[in-house]
Amino acid sequence: MENKIFRINRISKSFGSENSDSKVEVIKEISMEILEKEFVVILGNSGCGKSTFLKILGGILPASSGNIEFNGKDYGQEIPRDVLKKFGFVFQNNNLLQWRTTEGNLRFMLEMMHLKGEQWTARIDEMLDIVGLKAYKKEYPHELSGGMRQRVGIARALVHNPDVLILDQPLGALDAITRKMLSYEILNIWKKTQKTVVMVTNNVDEALLLANRIFVLSPVLPTTISHEIQVNIPITARDENIYENQRFNELREMINDIVRSTI
Amino acid sequence: MNTTTAVQKKRKPESIGSGYLNILAPLIVLVILIAALEFFTRAFGISRFVLPPPTDIIAQTISNFPEIWPHFLFTLKIVAIGFMISVPLGMLIAALFSQYEILVKAISPVIIWLVITPMITLIPLIMLWLGTDPNLRVIVVIIQATPIITLNTLNGFTNIEGEKLELAKSVGASKRQTFIKIIFMNAMPQVFTGIKLGCIFSTIGAISADFVAGTVGLGSRIVQYTKYNSIELSYGCIIIIALIGICLFSIVELIEKRIVLWKN
Numbered sequence A: 001m002e003n004k005i006f007r008i009n010r011i012s013k014s015f016g017s018e019n020s021d022s023k024v025e026v027i028k029e030i031s032m033e034i035l036e037k038e039f040v041v042i043l044g045n046s047g048c049g050k051s052t053f054l055k056i057l058g059g060i061l062p063a064s065s066g067n068i069e070f071n072g073k074d075y076g077q078e079i080p081r082d083v084l085k086k087f088g089f090v091f092q093n094n095n096l097l098q099w100r101t102t103e104g105n106l107r108f109m110l111e112m113m114h115l116k117g118e119q120w121t122a123r124i125d126e127m128l129d130i131v132g133l134k135a136y137k138k139e140y141p142h143e144l145s146g147g148m149r150q151r152v153g154i155a156r157a158l159v160h161n162p163d164v165l166i167l168d169q170p171l172g173a174l175d176a177i178t179r180k181m182l183s184y185e186i187l188n189i190w191k192k193t194q195k196t197v198v199m200v201t202n203n204v205d206e207a208l209l210l211a212n213r214i215f216v217l218s219p220v221l222p223t224t225i226s227h228e229i230q231v232n233i234p235i236t237a238r239d240e241n242i243y244e245n246q247r248f249n250e251l252r253e254m255i256n257d258i259v260r261s262t263i
Numbered sequence B: 001m002n003t004t005t006a007v008q009k010k011r012k013p014e015s016i017g018s019g020y021l022n023i024l025a026p027l028i029v030l031v032i033l034i035a036a037l038e039f040f041t042r043a044f045g046i047s048r049f050v051l052p053p054p055t056d057i058i059a060q061t062i063s064n065f066p067e068i069w070p071h072f073l074f075t076l077k078i079v080a081i082g083f084m085i086s087v088p089l090g091m092l093i094a095a096l097f098s099q100y101e102i103l104v105k106a107i108s109p110v111i112i113w114l115v116i117t118p119m120i121t122l123i124p125l126i127m128l129w130l131g132t133d134p135n136l137r138v139i140v141v142i143i144q145a146t147p148i149i150t151l152n153t154l155n156g157f158t159n160i161e162g163e164k165l166e167l168a169k170s171v172g173a174s175k176r177q178t179f180i181k182i183i184f185m186n187a188m189p190q191v192f193t194g195i196k197l198g199c200i201f202s203t204i205g206a207i208s209a210d211f212v213a214g215t216v217g218l219g220s221r222i223v224q225y226t227k228y229n230s231i232e233l234s235y236g237c238i239i240i241i242a243l244i245g246i247c248l249f250s251i252v253e254l255i256e257k258r259i260v261l262w263k264n
């Protein structure tokens, strides 16, 4: 567990052209190291740059400055295309391809990454089983509920067996009950698949249930890491009864104080 | 602990009879319309030069059909060949231009200009350049139908959510993969809109060309029959032209329903 999979070094990001009025600085000098198989959660206010940070991490956007090391290799400001096979990205609002069925959306990943053969087809079923949607293989996204679509999005990000799972507020658009249920599901998936996970959320309880470490981003642009919190709640205590855990309640109090003080 | 819930699925049975209704309802309307026209033309003694009774149109068209047949075949050929060239051509042009944002900006006004210009205005000139071989009317059809197909397809290719392209980036897709698997598929409904408009424009193109020159084609028949006071046959040809357009349109729609199974 002590291997460092990511070493992010003073990443900054601004949008718009240099020296013009339209230039917006969104991220300023974020540095963090992520351990293999760690579950990292990023907490921050709406619009502070969480998605932007994840997109840089996931090779969707290049950073403006700084560098990213992944698996001991320095890739500079952008993770190159051929490395992205090792990543699975879950988007803020599912981002399923509406012209493909559930199964087809998972197959899309395999097609893009040229993964052919029996074992990958079998993996589609396996992943749909993990998210409880095996019976919905042939449905189109418009025939699924919001929670189901989000689960397809998660299964899609896992089907090519990546090392890193990046989740951008995967439960943000869901009602409270579905959200809670799915957060336990994510916990189970993490336990089962042993992936490195980086997840963005704006829900403190969710963060404490899942995270090994929580990074809180400052609310004013350009954002940077304002707090780093080690969540030392044993894995055995992380289930439906976590609300009775003393450490959980202490940490929750503390983070809520942090969040309140920044408003 | 296992919170993974396998949700039970219930399939809605397809409603039976809606298929019949879709065909039957317009047919009933058609019959009522014909009956009403028949009644009004006869009851109010409307001049046959304005509108002959529908039964006369049908009867005379059928009895003169051997004479109309070769013209029908010719027009059908021009429309069909022109259409079948316009569809891939229009899509290809859109695909090429969509690769470069500057080209899209530069070319869009030209395409709109071409769509709006009725090709009938250019036909005398085109005939002058190309000679009067009736088969060259295919070119008129192509010039008429291709721009509308390009316009709609190009719209589809360029109106794509940034998120879809981010998905492509997140999996390390190549430019080609992104175009085929995301941009093209995403544009499919608009591509079909373009093709369906292409059906209509092809028919318009072929008949316009008939009007201007030549002695073959259903368009030239209409001119001839009207000249010799065979108003019933003029109407008959108009109906046949409409049927060609409707058939083409319906075929495309049928294909669309088999391919575009999703909703946005």
Ligand SMILES: Nc1ncnc2c1ncn2[C@@H]1O[C@H](COP(=O)(O)OP(=O)(O)OP(=O)(O)O)[C@@H](O)[C@H]1O
Residues within 6 Å of the ligand: A015, A016, A024, A026, A044, A045, A046, A047, A048, A049, A050, A051, A052, A053, A092
């Ligand atoms: N492509 C872009 N061009 C210009 N500005 C952008 C772009 N993408 C994001 N921004 C700006 O960057 C800031 C952060 O956006 P981002 O989407 O990362 O926020 P977020 O923390 O994910 O918010 P939310 O919680 O609402 O999803 C916003 O002010 C946004 O306007």
Ligand SMILES: [Mg+2]
Residues within 6 Å of the ligand: A050, A051, A052, A092, A168, A169
């Ligand atoms: Mg966001």
